[in-house]
Amino acid sequence: xxxxxxxxxxxxxxxxxxxxxxxxxxxxxxxxxxxxxxxxxxxxxxxxxxxxxxxxxxxxxxxxxxxxxxxxxxxxxxxxxxxxxxxxxxxxxxxxxxxxxxxxxxxxxxxxxxxxxxxxxxxxxxxxxxxxxxxxxxxxxxxxxxxxxxxxxxxxxxxxxxxxxxxxxxxxxxxxxxxxxxxxxxxxxxxxxxxxxxxxxxxxxxxxxxxxxxxxxxxxxxxxxxxxxxxxxxxxxxxxxxxxxxxxxxxxxxxxxxxxxxxxxxxxxxxxxxxxxxxxxxxxxxxxxxxxxxxxxxxxxxxxxxxxxxxxxxxxxxxxxxxxxxxxxxxxxxxxxxxxxxxxxxxxxxxxxxxxxxxxxxxxxxxxxxxxxxxxxxxxxxxxxxxxxxxxxxxxxxxxxxxxxxxxxxxxxxxxxxxxxxxxxxxxxxxxxxxxxxxxxx
Amino acid sequence: xxxxxxxxxxxxxxxxxxxxxxxxxxxxxxxxxxxxxxxxxxxxxxxxxxxxxxxxxxxxxxxxxxxxxxxxxxxxxxxxxxxxxxxxxxxxxxxxxxxxxxxxxxxxxxxxxxxxxxxxxxxxxxxxxxxxxxxxxxxxxxxxxxxxxxxxxxxxxxxxxxxxxxxxxxxxxxxxxxxxxxxxxxxxxxxxxxxxxxxxxxxxxxxxxxxxxxxxxxxxxxxxxxxxxxxxxxxxxxxxxxxxxxxxxxxxxxxxxxxxxxxxxxxxxxxxxxxxxxxxxxxxxxxxxxxxxxxxxxxxxxxxxxxxxxxxxxxxxxxxxxxxxxxxxxxxxxxxxxxxxxxxxxxxxxxxxxxxxxxxxxxxxxxxxxxxxxxxxxxxxxxxxxxxxxxxxxxxxxxxxxxxxxxxxxxxxxxxxxxxxxxxxxxxxxxxxxxxxxxxxx
Numbered sequence: 058x059x060x061x062x063x064x065x066x067x068x069x070x071x072x073x074x075x076x077x078x079x080x081x082x083x084x085x086x087x088x089x090x091x092x093x094x095x096x097x098x099x100x101x102x103x104x105x106x107x108x109x110x111x112x113x114x115x116x117x118x119x120x121x122x123x124x125x126x127x128x129x130x131x132x133x134x135x136x137x138x139x140x141x142x143x144x145x146x147x148x149x150x151x152x153x154x155x156x157x158x159x160x161x162x163x164x165x166x167x168x169x170x171x172x173x174x175x176x177x178x179x180x181x182x183x184x185x186x187x188x189x190x191x192x193x194x195x196x197x198x199x200x201x202x203x204x205x206x207x208x209x210x211x212x213x214x215x216x217x218x219x220x221x222x223x224x225x226x227x228x229x230x231x232x233x234x235x236x237x238x239x240x241x242x243x244x245x246x247x248x249x250x251x252x253x254x255x256x257x258x259x260x261x262x263x264x265x266x267x268x269x270x271x272x273x274x275x276x277x278x279x280x281x282x283x284x285x286x287x288x289x290x291x292x293x294x295x296x297x298x299x300x301x302x303x304x305x306x307x308x309x310x311x312x313x314x315x316x317x318x319x320x321x322x323x324x325x326x327x328x329x330x331x332x333x334x335x336x337x338x339x340x341x342x343x344x345x346x347x348x349x350x351x352x353x354x355x356x357x358x359x360x361x362x363x364x365x366x367x368x369x370x371x372x373x374x375x376x377x378x379x380x381x382x383x384x385x386x387x388x389x390x391x392x393x394x395x396x397x398x399x400x401x402x403x404x405x406x407x408x409x410x411x412x413x414x415x416x417x418x419x420x421x422x423x424x425x426x427x428x429x430x431x432x433x434x435x436x437x438x439x440x441x442x443x444x445x446x447x448x449x450x451x452x453x454x455x456x457x458x459x460x461x462x463x464x465x466x467x468x469x470x471x472x473x474x475x476x477x478x479x480x481x482x483x484x485x486x487x488x489x490x491x492x493x494x495x496x497x498x499x
Numbered sequence: 500x501x502x503x504x505x506x507x508x509x510x511x512x513x514x515x516x517x518x519x520x521x522x523x524x525x526x527x528x529x530x531x532x533x534x535x536x537x538x539x540x541x542x543x544x545x546x547x548x549x550x551x552x553x554x555x556x557x558x559x560x561x562x563x564x565x566x567x568x569x570x571x572x573x574x575x576x577x578x579x580x581x582x583x584x585x586x587x588x589x590x591x592x593x594x595x596x597x598x599x600x601x602x603x604x605x606x607x608x609x610x611x612x613x614x615x616x617x618x619x620x621x622x623x624x625x626x627x628x629x630x631x632x633x634x635x636x637x638x639x640x641x642x643x644x645x646x647x648x649x650x651x652x653x654x655x656x657x658x659x660x661x662x663x664x665x666x667x668x669x670x671x672x673x674x675x676x677x678x679x680x681x682x683x684x685x686x687x688x689x690x691x692x693x694x695x696x697x698x699x700x701x702x703x704x705x706x707x708x709x710x711x712x713x714x715x716x717x718x719x720x721x722x723x724x725x726x727x728x729x730x731x732x733x734x735x736x737x738x739x740x741x742x743x744x745x746x747x748x749x750x751x752x753x754x755x756x757x758x759x760x761x762x763x764x765x766x767x768x769x770x771x772x773x774x775x776x777x778x779x780x781x782x783x784x785x786x787x788x789x790x791x792x793x794x795x796x797x798x799x800x801x802x803x804x805x806x807x808x809x810x811x812x813x814x815x816x817x818x819x820x821x822x823x824x825x826x827x828x829x830x831x832x833x834x835x836x837x838x839x840x841x842x843x844x845x846x847x848x849x850x851x852x853x854x855x856x857x858x859x860x861x862x863x864x865x866x867x868x869x870x871x872x873x874x875x876x877x878x879x880x881x882x883x884x885x886x887x888x889x890x891x892x893x894x895x896x897x898x899x900x901x902x903x904x905x906x907x908x909x910x911x912x913x914x915x916x917x918x919x920x921x922x923x924x925x926x927x928x929x930x931x932x933x934x935x936x937x938x939x940x941x
Contacts, residue, residue: 099807103665103666204662210811211811212658212661212663212811215661215662216654216657216658216662216813219829219833220646220654220657221654221829222828223545223824223830224545224825224828224829348793348814351790363825365541365822365825366652366816366822366825366826367652367815367822368815369652369654369815369816370812370813370814371658371811371812371813372790372811372814373809373810373812374809374810379807379808379809380807383663383805383807383808384665384808386664386666387662387663387666388665390661390664390665
């Protein structure tokens, strides 16, 4: 499809009059907002409050738009519940904050095909169909930006793709889900069971009624896939990335983790090893001295590691209306400033790599057993058979004999080897609760 | 002067052949390196190892170039000690890593006037003459990028100017000098006097033979001025920014700071208050829970605060050949990708603000006195007269009576008020060492 070129309306620039002859005329980009929930309202607020000379909010789309109208926005904004009206109007940039795969995906595609660049905060859409939609954008000579889809207001995508473009990044590791970080912090600080912390987070509005996406890792997985694409130039299918829930992590695990100077966090990481991409979202032990251990409440943090510049850390507020809207408006400004689309030759080559979660790390395994002689001997025998060295055994006093929780830490070995050993161990008959194994970050 | 347009050589792009008709031809930008010290060699290494399709290193300039030649670079690189040869050649991008104000400043200007975009790591040049040189670049239709001039490999300038462009930033605060951070960490961890830590840092190559630029704050001040320009759109004269040395901070200050759960760091901060810019580089007490307190060794960290996105943190390696070179190559790639120059209308308006260091904070004052009755009464009387509330008094045991070091912490008050009180206090006759006053960050 041949893109329809949308002419930008001209504005007179008063500044730097002497150099004006050498500068292209200033343009005002007309912006349509698809979706007027928390993030959409924040975007509208920033665009109207800041009165940025290159961006003008002209259209707001939502279902049942009459109920969404708010006061305080310019009177000439067109409120509509008809997407085609947005496509037909002289809109230059479309902001998609509807969420979900459809109809958002169709709308993004149609907007691009109608010659509009698109900014989206939709992590699921980009993680599932980003490569295809970027190809549509390229073919239509338009831009598709998605800086808000990972880590909200923290400019990590632009940091990886532009600020660190000179480096050869091979690893990204981060805390990408604020809800998990909040819940685990509560379990840690208040010493309460996971289920109680989850319920409290739901009551406080920090977790959804159905918390699956967050606590079982699917939200973070989508973000990790986008980071792997943007930072490691690797395309990953979402279901290739291991996702382990944080639901089994309990107060006792923090007690034991503290004994080895660690906390426990939901960690998303991806690492290039030749033709392979190691990638997983799972709870892990994190040493206190790591910046990952110090992420407060619902904040996010990403560590990017490169061949030349070593580690660079980005952190801040990963969610919420205003931080997400900052990322969206920054993307709008980037498109407005860089127009026409930048295509300095070929796009960055994207590699398809074999994906695995077989990280080599030390491990932490917490057993809950009905105590009797011979348990340690049985475990030690199986670990030895698989060539896994025991590092230490920790056992707090005060547990009932039929609910004894103790921990074995193990020296570094591949996750696959650990999983084999654990499969044998789980078949033993003294468990009263499934063992919980966690990798230890180093 | 009318810029001479340099045509970029064409290269065939093999990728995405189906979309090729819609894309401009790929260009190779010819890069000249001015200066072949540590950073220059790292830039050359990255450009040659990564073989980026859009960048080709063609010229290396240095004085006494014969002594600088190294093996391993492509044979067709032109090594020269004649700057005019670089100007005359078909070079598109010039990297300036010579340092100092002149001849670097002249060379940057002449390169721009000859139609070459410039990437520089030269913080003094940008801090002193950045606005003027950016105007030259604009008039010549060229780009001047300086991402490497602040915080080395950490993409903080692009983060502020682009990643957070959607926000209205009003505050930047950071640790911008790795040498100071290293020395203060050593004083803290080893409990050694400042002079010993400085000497050790010099012997280890972490501090210059003349450490003035680092320990007295001039290096950080130049970086703070650039951050104020890039992040707060404020132009500052360097000598308007208060600079206080870290030389007076000693092991005893860490002992007292720890009692109020703080460490001491060289802090650079700038904050917009209406028409005023508060700005200073000085040692300050930093609460342990602040990310600023956890910057290790020679690392750097910047916290940017905006009206919408709240705090965003950038950290990593702020100096060294490779990290600085990453920032330079990232800038080269940005120019190559965004060419022709992006000028979406008027440049961001830069505001001239009244500059002051009159931050309102709690204060820490360490006195070293020859003890006698009435000292606390005298101090308390003066503080009370200026309306300053005493928060607490700390006095460790074990000091000789004629060299007694004790600390008074004071509730929040403007620095100007504190300075008036201290001027009166310094005139009292019991001091055996000048009192040391430090603001306390909150």
